[in-house]
Structures are given as C-alpha cells and as structure tokens.
Amino acid sequence: MIxxxxxxxxxxxxxxxxxxxxxxxxxxxxxxxSLSRMTETTLVAALSSIQIALNxxxxxxxxxxxxxxxxxxxxxxxxxxxxxxxxxxTYSKExxxxxxxxxxxxxxxxxxxxxxxxxxxxxxxxxxxGEKITIRIDGASLFESGxxxxxxxxxxxxDTLLGIFNRYTDYNINIKGHxxxxxxxxxxxxSNWELxxxxxxxxxxxxxxxxxxxxxxxxxxxxxxxxxVRNDTPAxxxxxxxxEFVLQRDKDTPINASK
Numbered sequence: 093m094i095x096x097x098x099x100x101x102x103x104x105x106x107x108x109x110x111x112x113x114x115x116x117x118x119x120x121x122x123x124x125x126s127l128s129r130m131t132e133t134t135l136v137a138a139l140s141s142i143q144i145a146l147n148x149x150x151x152x153x154x155x156x157x158x159x160x161x162x163x164x165x166x167x168x169x170x171x172x173x174x175x176x177x178x179x180x181x182t183y184s185k186e187x188x189x190x191x192x193x194x195x196x197x198x199x200x201x202x203x204x205x206x207x208x209x210x211x212x213x214x215x216x217x218x219x220x221x222g223e224k225i226t227i228r229i230d231g232a233s234l235f236e237s238g239x240x241x242x243x244x245x246x247x248x249x250x251d252t253l254l255g256i257f258n259r260y261t262d263y264n265i266n267i268k269g270h271x272x273x274x275x276x277x278x279x280x281x282x283s284n285w286e287l288x289x290x291x292x293x294x295x296x297x298x299x300x301x302x303x304x305x306x307x308x309x310x311x312x313x314x315x316x317x318x319x320x321v322r323n324d325t326p327a328x329x330x331x332x333x334x335x336e337f338v339l340q341r342d343k344d345t346p347i348n349a350s351k
Contacts, residue, residue, distance in 0.1 A: 192223055192341070199263075199339075200225045203256055210252050224340045225263075227253070231270070231291075231333035238276055240290040242298060250298060253337065257304050265299075265309045266338040267292045272329035273316040289313025295335060 200220035207216045215233040219226045234246045242250070257265060269288035281287040292311035300306055316323065319332040 196220050196223055196225060196341075199260060203227065206252055206256060210248055212249055212252065215249065224338055227256075227337040227339070229335050229337075230330070231335060232330065234295075234335055235291060238278070238281070238287070240281075240287065240294050242294060254299065254302055254304070257299065257308075260339065261308075263308075263339040263341050265304070266340070267295050267309065267311040268336040268338065269295075269311070269313045270318060270332060270334050270336070271316050272332045273319070273323040274329065284315035285313055287313070288315045291335065 197220055200218055203225065204213075204218040207213050207218065215230045217228045219228070229249060233249060234242060236243065257263075269290075269292035271284040271288050273284075276282075276284055276287055281290070289311075290313070292313050296309050296311040299309065316332065319328075320334075321328045321331055323329050323332060
C-alpha cells in the first residue's frame with residue numbers, strides 16, 4: 093500500500109523560503125562576528141572602501157580616463173575638521189620594545205636615505221614614531237589640483253616606494269589621502285572626501301598592479317579633517333595637501349625577519 097505522504101514527489105514550496113532565511117541568518121551572524129573583531133582603523137578603512145565601491149565606477153590608475161571614479165554623495169565625515177595634535181601624530185599607544193624601536197629607527201633611516209639618493213628629499217619627509225614609520229609626500233608631486241590621476245612626473249617617487257615596500261615585506265602599508273579646505277564640487281568629486289579617498293585608492297591600486305599583495309595595504313581618505321597647519325595661507329594649504337604611507341610591522345612576524 094502506498095503511503096499518501098509520499099504520493100506527491102514535488103518539494104514543498106516553503107522549503108526554499110526556509111533555506112533562504114537560514115542562509116541570511118548565517119551571513120548576519122558571520123557579519124556580527126567580523127565586526128566584533130574589527131579595530132577602529134580597520135572599520136574606517138572598510139567603510140571607506142565600501143563607500144567608494146557603491147558610489148563610483150572604480151578608482152583610476154595612471155592617465156586612463158576610462159577608470160576614474162564618479163564619486164558619491166554619501167560620505168563618512170567628522171563633525172568639524174580638527175588640527176592634528178601631538179597626541180594624534182604619536183602613533184604608539186603602548187610601551188614599545190627596545191628591539192622594535194631600534195629596527196624601526198634603522199628602517200626609517202634607510203628609507204630616508206633612498207629618497208635622498210634619488211634627489212627627492214624636497215618632496216618627501218620620513219618620520220618614525222615607536223613602531224610606525226610615516227612617509228609623507230607633497231600632494232602636488234603626485235596629482236594635479238582637483239584630480240586623482242597619478243602624474244607621470246611622480247614615477248621616481250612611486251618607483252622608490254615600490255622598492256621600499258618590496259624590501260620590507262613584513263610591514264603593512266596604510267595609505268592616507270589628505271586635502272586642504274578649499275571646497276570642490278564636480279561630477280567626479282562632490283567634495284574633498286571623495287577626492288582624498290579616490291587618490292588613496294588610486295595609489296593603492298598602482299602598487300597592487302605592481303605586485304604588492306592586497307592584504308598588506310589599506311587606503312583611507314581624510315579630506316581636510318586632519319590638517320598639519322591651519323589652512324590660512326596658500327603655503328599652509330599646500331602643506332596640508334599630502335599623501336601619507338604609514339608602515340607598521342605585522343604583529344605576527346618575528347623581529348628582524350624583514351632584514
């Protein structure tokens with residue numbers, strides 16, 4: 093005798109809805125778990141990347157007009173731009189091991205000497221603080237005003253940076269774009285937030301296409317929110333227009349492994 097329960101071979105329709113619901117719940121809990129393990133820096137970088145992905149056609153590299161970003165209207169902004177303080181410019185939050193300090197100091201000196209050897213010291217500054225090294229580059233050396241395509245004349249700077257990144261492979265790279273407070277409002281860049289973010293991601297993509305692993309790099313745009321000096325003169329505004337590369341050794345890598 094045939095069991096009436098199995099007379100109908102068709103799968104009940106509710107099972108598909110139930111499976112979709114379980115999949116969404118799984119994704120939701122994975123997202124919660126990921127957010128719980130994020131640092132503030134990682135979260136800001138992730139939000140910036142999502143913002144660019146949702147509001148643009150992709151950041152440009154070199155002088156290809158087909159790759160430039162169209163920008164977006166929803167941006168992540170602080171309430172008011174604040175002057176960078178000594179505390180904000182000091183990256184170390186915990187006591188630094190003397191061995192780490194010595195290694196960072198040695199690498200910072202080597203990095204600075206490479207730019208001097210390439211006659212780029214007037215465009216580049218190198219700072220070391222605790223466990224981090226900051227390479228600060230004059231924005232006018234990399235981009236035209238109001239643009240995000242890398243200048244051909246910036247190639248020596250990028251070549252030098254590429255050599256540094258390839259040598260010190262145990263150091264991660266945080267690329268930070270900064271602008272002055274002069275407003276911009278174009279179809280490509282509705283504000284300085286889009287401009288600084290696209291410049292940072294353009295630079296990241298350049299190094300990505302030249303062999304630097306994506307997991308070593310992050311890119312964030314800060315617009316005019318962290319000026320070095322007040323934007324009260326043309327010289328001061330030029331000083332605030334910059335791109336910074338913050339190098340920090342991977343915590344899981346033993347000391348001196350990058351030498």
